[in-house]
Amino acid sequence: MKFRYQALQRRREPDELDAAVMLAAPRGWIAVFVVLIVMAGAIGWSLIARLDVTVDAPGVLTHPGGTSQVQSPYTGMAKELLVRPAEEVEAGQAIARLTDPSGEVRTITSPFTGKVISAPLSTGQFVRTGTTVATVERTDLPEDRLVALVFVPADRAALLVPGRPVDLSVSTAPPAAYGLLRGRVTSVAPYPLTREGLAAVVGGDLAAEDFYHGEAPRLVTVDLIPDAASASGYSWSSARTPPVRLRSQTAVTASIELRSQSPLDLVLGR
Structure with missing residues (x-):
């Protein structure tokens, strides 16, 4: 039977048996501490941070009377x-x-x-x-103004309440160049619109096709936030705003904040 030279040398030095055994090199402990710090930070972020839950829906700039x-x-x-x-x-x-x-x-x-x-x-x-x-x-209703009429799927509109912030992507003002138009929810229809009711709001069955996708939506009225310094007359998410005023009958896509929740709740599906 043959033994490695190092093993034989250790057998000849029994006095080293009481020496401390190094389980991990200092470099390994550093890696362990880094992993623990990252995990602690991730757990803390998941408990403290808040994520916005939004719903996207099509709409049109018009007057409150539609x-x-x-x-x-x-x-x-x-x-x-x-x-x-x-x-x-x-x-x-x-x-x-x-x-x-x-x-x-x-x-x-x-x-x-x-x-x-x-x-x-x-x-x-x-x-x-x-x-x-x-x-x-x-344009004959009291307090006539330019608003966004947004058609939100009924199953997503249950959490909508007046005051929720809204970001509007305007078809005639590319978001990449001008950002998003700012607004707030002012009213939410209590009942979904029938196909006939939707056609009455947007001006006919042909126009209603753009907003009716198999289920009756609820009508959400969004007031635009005014800004006298903007050429459009309204507030945008970008410092560069459209050089002309907004016109009615312009298509928009609204992103409406429903609520905020922690990342942990999102993972758990709560």
């Missing part, structure tokens, strides 16, 4: 369309004329004040009672 369709109360042949898109109309103003089956000329008037968004009627078109003559964005 848009409404002006429908014909008569049946007949369209004789004349008196308004065009982007024109302002007053309540009671004539917007179209048609000739009914008896040959009498009938005048269709707008029941409210606002701006014409679309006017699909054309001269010579046969019109039935209930046919849409024009879509008008209403």
